[in-house]
Amino acid sequence: DSGVTQTPKHLITATGQRVTLRCSPRSGDLSVYWYQQSLDQGLQFLIQYYNGEERAKGNILERFSAQQFPDLHSELNLSSLELGDSALYFCASSAYGSGNTDTQYFGPGTRLTVL
């Protein structure tokens, strides 16, 4: 158990809908990362937050948005869902988000299925 929690574990929805994925980082970690993992695209870095502020942005679509709240939990919002958005979405946390020495601790993931 990494100490990172993600809810829900599974989500099934229809095209055009909007969903929210939630992540609670390990106790004491200030940085949160979101990743998308699909069979054809591998593990794609979406976005990173550090202590409530956006720190790095990767291949995140404009239909997707995220935020980190004062209590450090984070939410990833996916809107206007398309079939291709079906994937595993992982949240990870690290102590400082420095990119130099930080180890990331991954949550169990949310499996999103768009029908």
Add this chain to the structure above:
Amino acid sequence: SQQGEEDPQALSIQEGENATMNCSYKTSINNLQWYRQNSGRGLVHLILIRSNEREKHSGRLRVTLDTSKKSSSLLITASRAADTASYFCATVASGTYKYIFGTGTRLKVLA
């Protein structure tokens, strides 16, 4: 496109044998990390090697880094069935915070 590319994409070995997987990347890095992922589960950090290190050991794991060739290798010695998983390298390009994961090597260890 992914910065990290693992090679081979898949590897099948017998228990007790050694497994070697390679990772190549494209830009200057501060460090390189290896992660393991059991099927459909979250990634687990294995080892971190800094750009000024050439080799690092952790238990049955040995990681090398060649910054001149922009490549790294992960060696798992005396493999066990429990080592069956996908292995990913991850890098952060110097001057950025963006993590880039490789495409992964799927390792299968046969009992």
